[in-house]
Amino acid sequence: MSTTTTPIAVPAGRTAEAPPPRRPINIGRTLAWVFMVLVIVASLFPFYWMLRTALSSNNALYAGSDSVLPVQFSWGGFERVFGLQTGQEAIDAGGAGQPIAFWHYLLNSVIVSTLVTGGQVFFSAMAAYAFARLQWRHREKVFGFFLAGLMIPAIFTLLPNFVLIKQLGLVDTLLGVGLPTMLMTPFAVFFLRQFFLGISREVEEAALVEGASKVRVFFRLILPMSSAPLATLAILTYITSWNDYFWPLMVSYTDRSRVLTVALGVFKSQTPQTGPDWAGLMAATLVAALPMLVLFLFFAKRIVNSIGFSGIK
Amino acid sequence: MAISTAPPRPRRRDDTRLAIAFIAPALIGFLVFMVWPTLRGIYLSFTKFNLLTPPEFNGLDNYVRMVQDPVFWNSLKVTVYYVFVNIVIQTVFALVIAVMMQRLTKRTWLRGVILTPYLVSNVVAAMVFLWILDYQLGIGNKVIEMIGLDRIAFLSDSAWVIPTIALINVWRHVGYTALLIFAGLQTIPETMYEAGRMDGASEITMMRRITIPLLRPILALVLIITVVGSFQVFDTVAITTRGGPVDSSRVLQYYIYDMAFGRFQFGYASAMSVALLIILVIVTFVQYRLTRAESSDLS
Numbered sequence: 001m002s003t004t005t006t007p008i009a010v011p012a013g014r015t016a017e018a019p020p021p022r023r024p025i026n027i028g029r030t031l032a033w034v035f036m037v038l039v040i041v042a043s044l045f046p047f048y049w050m051l052r053t054a055l056s057s058n059n060a061l062y063a064g065s066d067s068v069l070p071v072q073f074s075w076g077g078f079e080r081v082f083g084l085q086t087g088q089e090a091i092d093a094g095g096a097g098q099p100i101a102f103w104h105y106l107l108n109s110v111i112v113s114t115l116v117t118g119g120q121v122f123f124s125a126m127a128a129y130a131f132a133r134l135q136w137r138h139r140e141k142v143f144g145f146f147l148a149g150l151m152i153p154a155i156f157t158l159l160p161n162f163v164l165i166k167q168l169g170l171v172d173t174l175l176g177v178g179l180p181t182m183l184m185t186p187f188a189v190f191f192l193r194q195f196f197l198g199i200s201r202e203v204e205e206a207a208l209v210e211g212a213s214k215v216r217v218f219f220r221l222i223l224p225m226s227s228a229p230l231a232t233l234a235i236l237t238y239i240t241s242w243n244d245y246f247w248p249l250m251v252s253y254t255d256r257s258r259v260l261t262v263a264l265g266v267f268k269s270q271t272p273q274t275g276p277d278w279a280g281l282m283a284a285t286l287v288a289a290l291p292m293l294v295l296f297l298f299f300a301k302r303i304v305n306s307i308g309f310s311g312i313k
Numbered sequence: 314m315a316i317s318t319a320p321p322r323p324r325r326r327d328d329t330r331l332a333i334a335f336i337a338p339a340l341i342g343f344l345v346f347m348v349w350p351t352l353r354g355i356y357l358s359f360t361k362f363n364l365l366t367p368p369e370f371n372g373l374d375n376y377v378r379m380v381q382d383p384v385f386w387n388s389l390k391v392t393v394y395y396v397f398v399n400i401v402i403q404t405v406f407a408l409v410i411a412v413m414m415q416r417l418t419k420r421t422w423l424r425g426v427i428l429t430p431y432l433v434s435n436v437v438a439a440m441v442f443l444w445i446l447d448y449q450l451g452i453g454n455k456v457i458e459m460i461g462l463d464r465i466a467f468l469s470d471s472a473w474v475i476p477t478i479a480l481i482n483v484w485r486h487v488g489y490t491a492l493l494i495f496a497g498l499q500t501i502p503e504t505m506y507e508a509g510r511m512d513g514a515s516e517i518t519m520m521r522r523i524t525i526p527l528l529r530p531i532l533a534l535v536l537i538i539t540v541v542g543s544f545q546v547f548d549t550v551a552i553t554t555r556g557g558p559v560d561s562s563r564v565l566q567y568y569i570y571d572m573a574f575g576r577f578q579f580g581y582a583s584a585m586s587v588a589l590l591i592i593l594v595i596v597t598f599v600q601y602r603l604t605r606a607e608s609s610d611l612s
Binding site: 028029032033035036039040042043044046047049050053061062065066123124126127129130131134135136137139142146149151152153154155156157159160161162163164166179180181182183184186189214215218239242243244245246249250261264265268278281282284285288289292293295296300301303304305307308 | 349
């Protein structure tokens with residue numbers, strides 16, 4: 001905007017395109033915009049309120065509960081969340097006495113989501129390639145079997161999977177939290193297979209004639225050519241994994257494997273029952289939400305455009 | 314590897330070995346973490362199992378108990394009520410938002426803003442609304458008071474609790490649903506609307522006569538996805554009310570969780586999971602049939 005060197009782009013949009021033969025402002029359109037603005041406010045207001053509360057002093061929230069700006073600005077909420085306040089300071093400020101260290105949970109969440117995303121996307125891509133391009137007997141049957149997996153609601157497998165993870169001795173480990181979704185999801189295989197089927201065979205054949213092996217073709221040709229859908233899938237997988245609550249709630253018991261969503265629930269249950277530490281709670285909530293919001297800021301277009309039926313139908 | 318000497322042409326078009334290597338990790342994941350748990354979940358539903366000692370087969374005991382368990386029936390009722398409120402509000406809002414986006418602007422930023430709540434977890438959504446709707450200090454109740462109404466105990470009044478949880482989840486999911494519907498709207502040719510306008514049809518008429526009928530297969534798919542998801546509600550309840558007050562928000566999934574991890578009755582919990590699974594299969598099938606998802610009026 002500020003670096004105006006060529007005076008072509010900006011004014012052109014305004015003068016040339018602005019008045020197409022459109023009817024004068026009609027009431028319906030105005031009302032529709034009013035509705036849209038309300039929707040936007042409803043979508044974003046809770047985020048602002050998290051921030052406003054997180055930056056307030058908890059003890060001042062009673063008096064200033066209807067203040068639009070932070071009440072008695074303070075970093076105290078964040079300090080409690082990251083364990084920077086001593087027990088007594090925290091209690092005086094209205095928080096719980098137990099020290100909590102969200103850095104640790106943040107790190108756990110990053111590790112689990114990275115493991116799940118890396119593993120799931122890579123292994124699903126390999127399987128998808130086998131289903132799309134390799135010639136082998138029973139290929140379609142095995143694929144149909146995979147597809148049937150789409151019908152099983154994830155929730156049904158949670159209890160038995162917990163029993164399995166327990167038998168494997170992986171309860172309360174990061175690997176235990178990640179493992180069930182680390183190797184594949186039927187959706188990922190299906191989504192990538194669709195894409196691989198659309199890649200022109202000719203490039204591939206040319207590489208094969210030149211003597212490249214199929215493994216090489218997969219790594220050097222197919223994967224780079226599919227970087228866009230792979231990235232989309234990876235981002236969506238990361239978000240899903242980051243936001244998961246039910247499964248980690250079952251598997252993680254201590255700080256060793258606790259991820260942010262679960263930690264947030266624990267933090268909530270620790271806060272004093274009468275007069276909860278809302279400033280601290282909202283600071284923690286914001287910390288849990290922020291990484292995904294930042295991710296969204298960077299990849300908004302890709303994420304928004306990925307929502308449709310291309311993958312499902 | 315050994316390509317140089319062999320005659321290159323009729324390449325062996327059989328990659329079985331390579332294929333096995335390529336699908337092995339995914340296949341193991343599929344068998345171990347999807348197929349096996351499904352079968353095992355069904356098996357466990359016929360056993361008495363407390364996780365510490367091996368499961369004991371007990372026939373239909375769990376199912377008999379389930380049929381006679383008033384808490385189970387109550388939680389089923391609560392769940393259905395939740396799904397109904399959640400889906401009706403969410404679908405209506407999503408449809409209106411999608412149509413308006415189609416009509417007003419197709420800018421990505423707007424879609425991005427509307428999708429933002431979907432990016433955070435259910436836990437985050439539950440936490441922030443727990444605060445906004447707090448009886449004493451919540452800004453929601455302040456606003457209600459300012460308008461001149463009485464404060465509402467959103468999450469501790471048994472009449473309000475399910476609609477409130479449903480609304481929290483609408484907040485998080487409505488943007489996503491709207492974008493799915495919006496994607497469906499892009500498949501309707503603009504010429505249809507031009508023709509409608511020529512004939513002097515109003516926006517509302519066009520909505521009823523063009524948009525809804527042509528959107529039907531997409532709506533059906535959206536409904537199947539959202540209803541199945543809605544039946545599995547857990548996170549919001551676990552954070553906000555833990556099933557209370559009394560049992561008024563004890564949805565099925567929360568009851569199952571409580572039975573398994575609170576009381577270590579994995580057998581009975583599995584039986585209720587099987588019931589939920591069957592319900593979901595039936596719901597999907599019935600919806601598919603009712604909405605005739607396979608046929609569109611376009612074509």
